[in-house]
Amino acid sequence: TFATAVALASSLKERGIDSRIKWPNDILIQERKVAGILMEVSADRNRTAIIVVGVGINVNTSIEAFPPSLRDSVTSLSLNIGRPLSRIRVFQDFLTHFEFWYEVLISERFEDILRAWRGFSSTLGTRVNVTLQEGIISGLAEGIDSQGALLLRDDEGRQHRIIAGDVIHCRPSS
Structure with a gap:
């Protein structure tokens, strides 16, 4: 895709x-x-x-x-x-x-x-919520790897490799 x-x-x-x-x-x-x-x-x-x-x-x-x-x-x-x-x-x-x-x-x-x-990309560098089967992960979309997986850094500093999930861009607070 x-x-x-x-x-x-x-x-x-x-x-x-x-x-x-x-x-x-x-x-x-x-x-x-x-x-x-x-x-x-x-x-x-x-x-x-x-x-x-x-x-x-x-x-x-x-x-x-x-x-x-x-x-x-x-x-x-x-x-x-x-x-x-x-x-x-x-x-x-x-x-x-x-x-x-x-x-x-x-x-x-x-x-x-x-x-x-x-x-x-509108996703990279933004805060996102990703809905997975296991639940929702929130964090900063830092990049994509060589296979297209989304690299997300959560609020605890852990990096997650997301292969599939529903991504919601968080709107900046005003």
């Missing part, structure tokens, strides 16, 4: 839209979710890996089309630029960037992807 997130954030940047990546796979504009990425991995009979990536982008969704409970946390591209966009053009732009980052991925240059991901 890291290469896909970088591809989407890059394609939006090219359109002049400042988006950020929330670890590991949400795309935000002004802290509101505009897109999400899901990935499923399985294997066929020959143990060949099969990877399916799904990308959902709120392109021309009006604020009224979102459920009232989500309106404070979501947005669409058109809401941010003030006019409707061609879904086909958004998809074409994304695919152009995806092709580039896919080539980087299959060339095993994962560190290049992580470097770009870090540049778009």
Whole structure:
């Protein structure tokens, strides 16, 4: 999902839209979710890996089309630029960037992807709450490791390596 997130954030940047990546796979504009990425991995009979990536982008969704409970946390591209966009053009732009980052991925240059991901990150350097099966861990998101795991320093100074979990960015107190 890291290469896909970088591809989407890059394609939006090219359109002049400042988006950020929330670890590991949400795309935000002004802290509101505009897109999400899901990935499923399985294997066929020959143990060949099969990877399916799904990308959902709120392109021309009006604020009224979102459920009232989500309106404070979501947005669409058109809401941010003030006019409707061609879904086909958004998809074409994304695919152009995806092709580039896919080539980087299959060339095993994962560190290049992580470097770009870090540049778009809204999570790193912020206080977060991470919901895991074992409970909630709060702390500072210090980085991501070479495999994409979130490195979180809790309030007792212990570092945690988070592979999967629901991350909530803590808002700074005013």
